[in-house]
Amino acid sequence: MPPATILKFPTSSPADTSPLTRLQEAGFKTKDILGIVGKTEGNGCVNDFSRTLSSHVWDALIPDSAISIFSGGTEGVLSPHITAILQSDKPTGLHAAVRRSRVLEPWEVGSVEHVRYVAASIREKMVEEGIEAGDVQLVLIKCPLLTSERIAAIQATGRKPVTLDTYESMALSRYASAIGIGAALNPTITNTIPQLLSSGDFQTPLASCSSGAELQDCHILILSNTTPPNPxxxxxxxxxxxxxxxxxxxxxxxxxxxxxxxxxxxxxxxxxxxxxxxxxxxxxxxxxxxxxxxxxxxxxxxxxxxxxxxxxxxxxxxxxxxxxxxxxxxxxxxxxxxxxxxxxxxxxxxx
Amino acid sequence: MPPATILKFPTSSPADTSPLTRLQEAGFKTKDILGIVGKTEGNGCVNDFSRTLSSHVWDALIPDSAISIFSGGTEGVLSPHITAILQSDKPTGLHAAVRRSRVLEPWEVGSVEHVRYVAASIREKMVEEGIEAGDVQLVLIKCPLLTSERIAAIQATGRKPVTLDTYESMALSRYASAIGIGAALNPTITNTIPQLLSSGDFQTPLASCSSGAELQDCHILILSNTTPPNPxxxxxxxxxxxxxxxxxxxxxxxxxxxxxxxxxxxxxxxxxxxxxxxxxxxxxxxxxxxxxxxxxxxxxxxxxxxxxxxxxxxxxxxxxxxxxxxxxxxxxxxxxxxxxxxxxxxxxxxx
Amino acid sequence: MPPATILKFPTSSPADTSPLTRLQEAGFKTKDILGIVGKTEGNGCVNDFSRTLSSHVWDALIPDSAISIFSGGTEGVLSPHITAILQSDKPTGLHAAVRRSRVLEPWEVGSVEHVRYVAASIREKMVEEGIEAGDVQLVLIKCPLLTSERIAAIQATGRKPVTLDTYESMALSRYASAIGIGAALNPTITNTIPQLLSSGDFQTPLASCSSGAELQDCHILILSNTTPPNPxxxxxxxxxxxxxxxxxxxxxxxxxxxxxxxxxxxxxxxxxxxxxxxxxxxxxxxxxxxxxxxxxxxxxxxxxxxxxxxxxxxxxxxxxxxxxxxxxxxxxxxxxxxxxxxxxxxxxxxx
Amino acid sequence: MPPATILKFPTSSPADTSPLTRLQEAGFKTKDILGIVGKTEGNGCVNDFSRTLSSHVWDALIPDSAISIFSGGTEGVLSPHITAILQSDKPTGLHAAVRRSRVLEPWEVGSVEHVRYVAASIREKMVEEGIEAGDVQLVLIKCPLLTSERIAAIQATGRKPVTLDTYESMALSRYASAIGIGAALNPTITNTIPQLLSSGDFQTPLASCSSGAELQDCHILILSNTTPPNPxxxxxxxxxxxxxxxxxxxxxxxxxxxxxxxxxxxxxxxxxxxxxxxxxxxxxxxxxxxxxxxxxxxxxxxxxxxxxxxxxxxxxxxxxxxxxxxxxxxxxxxxxxxxxxxxxxxxxxxx
The missing domain is CATH 3.30.1330.160 (Cyanuric acid hydrolase/Barbituras, RU C)
Structure with missing residues (x-):
């Protein structure tokens, strides 16, 4: 449970990994990277290949244990950049825990299974790193969506996709991830997951979920405050x-x-x-x-x-x-x- | 030079003229309308027919001397509405003057002639209504753009359009209108109009110009403060x-x-x-x-x-x-x- | 049951009603117009105000009994135009019947009621004008869609809209209209309307349905061949x-x-x-x-x-x-x- | 001057390099690849990162001497795929020559220099491989465009970009490449390059040019027929x-x-x-x-x-x-x- 800090760098394109050099100039090593959370300049929707491009170039550089979360869409005055989540060798007051869920089968996206695996992944990580629910300030998740191909793959097995609309699958995936976060932080809702999924009425301000075609598992980042060191x-x-x-x-x-x-x-x-x-x-x-x-x-x-x-x-x-x-x-x-x-x-x- | 006031109403669609009823409920008559300045929900670009639809329904209702200015595009949280510019029978501290320029020939759009006619139209109106340049707070103009048809019409006369790009013609038309406003309020720049047009460097914060395919002349609205009445x-x-x-x-x-x-x-x-x-x-x-x-x-x-x-x-x-x-x-x-x-x-x- | 013919004219914009003059030059009177079927240059989707603009200008000109069907979207090489469906005083071999359904309540759009009213409207018209199902070559329908406002209106009554997605409501409305056409031409399917609606598997090549925000009823046009006159x-x-x-x-x-x-x-x-x-x-x-x-x-x-x-x-x-x-x-x-x-x-x- | 053949494979995404396996199954080795010409599923315009993603994954796999040409945009029924241009060890009747120009400076894009370097690159290659102009059936080129950053870089040197409009820079780059092809195949036009550039009137049906942000040089592919072998x-x-x-x-x-x-x-x-x-x-x-x-x-x-x-x-x-x-x-x-x-x-x- 090492302390964490964050540093932010502009990017000149989705393929720009020059922030890695700047991280090194700031005294960090590649192995210190827990995660890269970026905004890329695509449409942020189904066919946003700017996210895939960024994942592609960054995933090849960061440690195996690290995760990437790229959220597409820098509309208006928003500026493409990455936020590096970094291990620190000194106490910082912030904790960052990262992990991946297992790969979700296409028919699981947006379903009860999606919720459960996200919740279990977060809970396991919290136990492992000793994170108290009350200290969590935000859980970020990158989760999969359904493309035409994945919908056809579901139908070929005789199952029914959560939706036939690829854009809507993004929303359903995000919503399932959000309930998963909620269930991890407040296990009392676990029994009502199916109802929460169908009602659309669940909410937690501790979740930030983004979906994309560039991955098939879920990438999870838990940000929590720790008791400040003394002195x-x-x-x-x-x-x-x-x-x-x-x-x-x-x-x-x-x-x-x-x-x-x-x-x-x-x-x-x-x-x-x-x-x-x-x-x-x-x-x-x-x-x-x-x-x-x-x-x-x-x-x-x-x-x-x-x-x-x-x-x-x-x-x-x-x-x-x-x-x-x-x-x-x-x-x-x-x-x-x-x-x-x-x-x-x-x-x-x-x- | 009657005093003016403004009232704002939401619209349910570009064809919604129900604000007229609400104006009447507020004690105004149709003849009190000097102008309708609206935001409509199209793309605000060349093929924005929400503006044309609004012009169509409103121009049939407002007095001949009144003008309409519809600006397309209510992206994000923006909400479609109209602002009615109204004559008041009591002093208000605000003055609103409206007029139209003559029809601009397609080849004039964005040109020195465009600038000159706008400037002359504003100046004449200022003289007519006794408006001092120093009191003007904003001049709003709706001006034409070039469609493929209008570009072809220009080329058929052997002339050269200011641009072959219909979207860019919107920018050039707005810029010419802005210089026209500047020249009306500060005639010393009149001799440099061609240079200002080509440099792109002119600016005045007293201009708000919007272009559209729904008109071929310019619709002008001058908002100025007047000396507050005493008592x-x-x-x-x-x-x-x-x-x-x-x-x-x-x-x-x-x-x-x-x-x-x-x-x-x-x-x-x-x-x-x-x-x-x-x-x-x-x-x-x-x-x-x-x-x-x-x-x-x-x-x-x-x-x-x-x-x-x-x-x-x-x-x-x-x-x-x-x-x-x-x-x-x-x-x-x-x-x-x-x-x-x-x-x-x-x-x-x-x- | 007068014979019908059709004439086609280009339009210069969605507001262009100059084909009316050309119809008159071709010897037709306004009262001969049974319907105007047009392609307009908007996006053909929910916020296509080019259709609304065309409806607005044409509906004011054509007979009360006539209908308009404007389909948005002239992508690629497609060219905006209108097709006038006209009564002829001589036998033509073609028959065209037009009518409107009643206004559909928002919660009916895409539902069994939608299907039934369309089917009943077509059947009544076929009886009235003596049209045999086997002679029908195409039934065109313009039908409503759901906007955010109409969805909110449905929810305010405690009902559930067929979809919360305004774009998807276009598809559901078209599909319901198509089943209505099918049921009118082949009443044996009437008992299976709910199943057909949910399966998505119904099809007839005699239907051409288009939805839009510009109307709340359905506009129906039945094209059928008649026995050629002798001689x-x-x-x-x-x-x-x-x-x-x-x-x-x-x-x-x-x-x-x-x-x-x-x-x-x-x-x-x-x-x-x-x-x-x-x-x-x-x-x-x-x-x-x-x-x-x-x-x-x-x-x-x-x-x-x-x-x-x-x-x-x-x-x-x-x-x-x-x-x-x-x-x-x-x-x-x-x-x-x-x-x-x-x-x-x-x-x-x-x- | 080895003979060439082509093979075509569907792709499941811009990152899909599985055709490489299929090429090997068909008996080709990676070193046989002269070029990969693909259609990717982005918008085909300035911010098409599907092209960049495809370039990224393919350029890492193909020989250094080979080129990639990715053209974005599979609108409508078009299907993403790649065409492999391959060396054959038997006579085929087709010849394919590939090369790159040097990197074009941003201010050269769309200029006389752009034309000249393209023409010289093609001519050199034709001489080197003994290609007669009369045998050439098509020259494909992938050429650079201007982004906001490249425009700013030009302006920082005091130079004037060919356009301030990033989308228009694509057209100007394609046009310059086309003239370059024309000049290579017909050197008599070399003296009129500046006039051809400004008139916009040059044309040759032997050119197929595509521009993109994913490269700064030009990738050139010359397809020509060769005298069929005897027997x-x-x-x-x-x-x-x-x-x-x-x-x-x-x-x-x-x-x-x-x-x-x-x-x-x-x-x-x-x-x-x-x-x-x-x-x-x-x-x-x-x-x-x-x-x-x-x-x-x-x-x-x-x-x-x-x-x-x-x-x-x-x-x-x-x-x-x-x-x-x-x-x-x-x-x-x-x-x-x-x-x-x-x-x-x-x-x-x-x-």
Whole structure:
């Protein structure tokens, strides 16, 4: 259970692995990499080969035990980048645990089995690394989707896919992953997984799930705070979780930033390292129950692209940082129309 | 030179003219309408027939002397709506002047002639209604674009169109209109129009220009403040101009809102009536010179759609209002990558 | 039961009603119009306001008893146009019957009720005008879809919409209309409507259905051949039905064209008046069970747009005519991956 | 100057290199690969990372002297596949020569230098391998484009890019490559390169050019027929060049197929190996000067995607083969609105 820290680098294309050099310049070795969490510049939907390209080039470089999570879509002012999740040899106040689930069969994607394997994978990892549910600030998951080929493969076995719509399979996969996170952190819901899957009403702000054609298992990253060392180290890395209650929830964003950027004593200086936020079109067709939006009736542009662009505009504007992790499709990952929100900051003793 | 006020209504589709009934319920007559400025839910680009549909239904209802300006594109959290520009029988502190230019021949679109006719149209209107340049807070223009048919028509006369790219013609038309606004408000630049057109370097934050296939002339709306009446009326309508220096210029937005929403004595209450803001992808490929954006290399989604979504997300988040006028393509209408910004508020004596 | 003929005209935009003048120049009066069947240049999907614009301008001009059917999407080489369905005062060999169903409540769209009302509407019309099922060559229907607002309206009544996906509602509405056509022409299937709806396996090559947000009832056009008058008139209009078994079924297309363009004696000259063809992405993900296509995994471009472009390329190439009626989404309107096909020709006595 | 043959394989994704195994099963070694010419399933435009992904995985496998040419966009019925260009140890009747140009500096893309280096590269290769201009049936080129970053790099040197529009840079690069091919095959035009570049009027049906962000040099493949060996070998591979005069030029396509598939004595059997065809939206806005198309006014979908879908529908329909090489953007590669056309067939002695 080594301490963790994060570093963020811009990328010039989905094939750009030059951040590896910059990590080394910053004193890290390749073996320190626990995970690479990136935003790539594709459409973030089914045929987003920018994610596959990034996975391809990065997976060849990082340790076998490390994971990659690439979320497509840098609409609007969002800027392609990667966030490296790194082991530290000094206490940091942050813990990062990573693992993979087993490969999901195509007919499992979005199903009860999907939920169960995700939940079990997370629970095992928490036990293994001694993570308390109450300390978890965010669980990020990259999970599979269904392509036309995988749907045909399911049908060839006589089974029924969760959906025939490849784009919708992304949402169902994310939702199953979110319930899995919920069940890992709160096992009392385990018995109601089938009902939660069919109702669509589950939510937890501790989940950030993204689906893609570039993998068939699930890649899992658990971010949790640890008890700060005593005496206080010169620098502390902390994650703070909150919830966007809608795509325009400026208030929650500001409240969280204010908290995270005003360090507790003895720290006096705070630096924003990364924002992780989920975004979606409110399924009611209304933002905050009031304003008709057109994200769900726009047949030229999928709603996840709309949502990332809008929430990305708000978060980038308010933080002044365009290299934020804004991911589209927040099913189960916060209230409808909103999404999970987590910031990671570094606190330092002296300015 | 009657005083003006504005009222804003949601629309359920581009064909929705029900706001007319609501205007009447609010005590206005159809003849009081000076202009309808709307956001419709198309792509905001060349083949945006939502604008044409709205023009079609509204132009049949409003007075002959009134104008319509429909800007397409309600990406992300933006919400389709119309803003009615209305004559008031009481002093309001706001003045609105509207007129049309003559029809522009296809080969004039984006040219020196375009600039000159816009400038002359605005100047004549300013003289007619006694508007001082210093009082103008925003000039909105709807101007034509080039379709394949219009390009062929130009070529059939042996002339050369400003561009063969229909989407680019939108930008060139907006830029010519912006220079026209600049020349009307500051005639000293009149001699340099050809150079300004070719350099691409002109800018004024007092312009908000939008182009479309639904018209062949230019529709012009001049918003200016007037000396407040004495004694102070119970309610005052005021416009305030500023500039977004980038797509993430939260600071300028907040500063302007703070100013506009903290009324001068004797007023104590302020209500935001509308925000007019222009948005564009920074042509350098970088937001604020620092963050690589992908709006100009995304061949699935034009940059104006990206820009509206992002800036719309910021403005809607910060104001809590999704029915704001965010228009894409800010050529000449502010610094590169930014755009003009104008808020209209109502100040009242007693809360 | 007057004889019918058809005339085809290009349009310069969705708002172009100049074909009305050309109809008059050709000797027809407005009251002769039974229907206007058009291809407009929008995306053919949920937010296609080109259809709404065309409906708006044409519905105001044609007789109350006439119907309009606008199908969006002129991808690739397809050319926007309208086909006027006209009453003739002389025998033509072709019969055209038109009517509207009642307004469908939002929760009926795609349901058993939808099917039943369509079937009943067609049957009543067939009885009224003495049309035999065996003479019918094609039934065209324009039917409603679900927008976010209509889905919310359904949910507000406590009912469950057939889908939460606005784009998918188009397919479900087309499929219900196709079963309705099938049930009207073959009442023995009436008892199995619920099963047919859920299986997705119904098909008839006599159906051509298109859905849109621009209407809430169904517009129905029945094209049938009548016994040719005796003695043979100098000109005869005939419709011929066939089936595209895949999107590349050149063979069926050629066979049908050969038949239709080689007139029976005493006729010696044949002119192609129009081709009506449906197109869709094969749900198996393979064209003809062999070639992987990417229409169902392309999240930037809906499969109906892909399908229209491809089948339009084939039909326009083979006929030399780009103003053909190629409509996307062939659920129930022919074999999977294929679609209904109908050509209308004029035969003349002497060349 | 070894003889060449071609083999075609479907791919399951842009990362699929399984055809390499199938090549080996067919008796070829990796070192026999002269080039891989593939169609990938991205948008075929600037941000098509499917091409980059394919280049990435294939370039690591093929010999250093071999080239890859990936053309994005399998719209409509088109099917992703690769065509392997292979050395044969027996005479085949076909010759294939491959080489790369040097890296083009960003400011050279689309310029006179671009043309000259392409022409010189081809000429050198022709001399080296003894290829006569009259035997050349098609020259395929993959050439670079300009991204926002490359445009900024040009501007940083004080130079002016050929365009500020990344999508347009693809067209300008293709056109320069086409002139380069023309100049290599017909050196008399060398003196007029600047005029040809600015007029836009050059054309040769022997060129098939595709641009992409995945490379900075040009990849060149020259296909030519050789004098058939005597005595006649049991099997002969032949290429035949023609021209599509429009996107619906069914006649030229049929004529060429008829010729290529009716072998000269003593051969009696013919098999279609591949079709290489270029497609584009007619810049006049009309197909064949008659039918208004909407490819150039569709701001949701670039014209190259429209054109590939339509011409792909025609070619796949007529040949019954969806794995054909249809590439979009035919600037200089045939008449306006049309494009180059080449089929490769295998003739055999006995059926």
């Amino acid at each position: 206080s180290p010169p620098s502390l890395t902390r994650a703070f979780n909150s919830t966007m209650h809608s795509g325009i929830d400026f208030s929650s964003l500001q409240t969280l930033l204010t908290k995270a950027l005003h360090p507790s004593p003895p720290y006096t200086k705070a630096t924003l390292l990364q924002v992780f936020v989920k975004a979606e079109a409110d399924p009611s067709g209304l933002v905050k129950g009031e304003f008709r939006h057109t994200m769900l009736t726009d047949s030229d542009l999928h709603s996840t692209r709309h949502a990332r662009a809008a929430v990305g505009g708000l978060v980038a504007g308010v933080t002044g940082d365009c290299a934020v992790y804004v991911s589209g499709g927040a099913e189960g990952q916060g209230p409808k129309g909103g999404g999970s929100l987590c910031v990671v900051v570094r606190w330092e003793l002296y300015r | 102070s009326p119970p309610s005052l309508t005021r416009a305030f101009n500023s500039t977004m220096h980038s797509g993430i210029d939260f600071s300028s937005l907040q500063t302007l809102l703070t100013k506009a929403l903290h009324p001068s004595p004797p007023y104590t209450k302020a209500t935001l009536l509308q925000v007019f803001v222009k948005a564009e992808a920074d042509p350098s490929g970088l937001v604020k010179g620092e963050f690589r954006h992908t709006m100009l290399t995304d061949s699935d989604l034009h940059s104006t759609r990206h820009a509206r979504a992002a800036v719309g997300g910021l403005v809607a988040g910060v104001t809590g209002d999704c029915a704001v006028y965010v228009s894409g393509g800010a050529e000449g209408q502010g610094p590169k990558g930014g755009g003009s910004l104008c808020v209209v508020v109502r100040w009242e004596l007693y809360r | 043979s008139p100098p000109s005869l209009t005939r419709a011929f039905n066939s089936t595209m078994h895949s999107g590349i079924d050149f063979s069926s297309l050629q066979t049908l064209l050969t038949k239709a363009l080689h007139p029976s004696p005493p006729y010696t000259k044949a002119t192609l008046l129009q081709v009506f063809v449906k197109a869709e992405a094969d749900p198996s993900g393979l064209v003809k069970g062999e070639f992987r296509h990417t229409m169902l995994t392309d999240s930037d471009l809906h499969s109906t747009r892909h399908a229209r472009a491809a089948v339009g390329g084939l039909v326009a190439g083979v006929t030399g005519d780009c103003a053909v009626y190629v409509s996307g989404g062939a659920e129930g309107q022919g074999p999977k991956g294929g679609g209904s096909l109908c050509v209308v020709v004029r035969w003349e006595l002497y060349r | 006649s070998p049991p099997s002969l591979t032949r290429a035949f060049n023609s021209t599509m005069h429009s996107g619906i030029d069914f006649s030229s396509l049929q004529t060429l197929l008829t010729k290529a598939l009716h072998p000269s004595p003593p051969y009696t059997k013919a098999t279609l190996l591949q079709v290489f065809v270029k497609a584009e939206a007619d810049p006049s806005g009309l197909v064949k000067g008659e039918f208004r198309h909407t490819m150039l006014t569709d701001s949701d979908l670039h014209s190259t995607r429209h054109a590939r879908a339509a011409v792909g529908g025609l070619v796949a329909g007529v040949t019954g083969d969806c794995a054909v090489y249809v590439s979009g953007g035919a600037e200089g590669q045939g008449p306006k609105g049309g494009g180059s056309l080449c089929v490769v067939v295998r003739w055999e002695l006995y059926r």
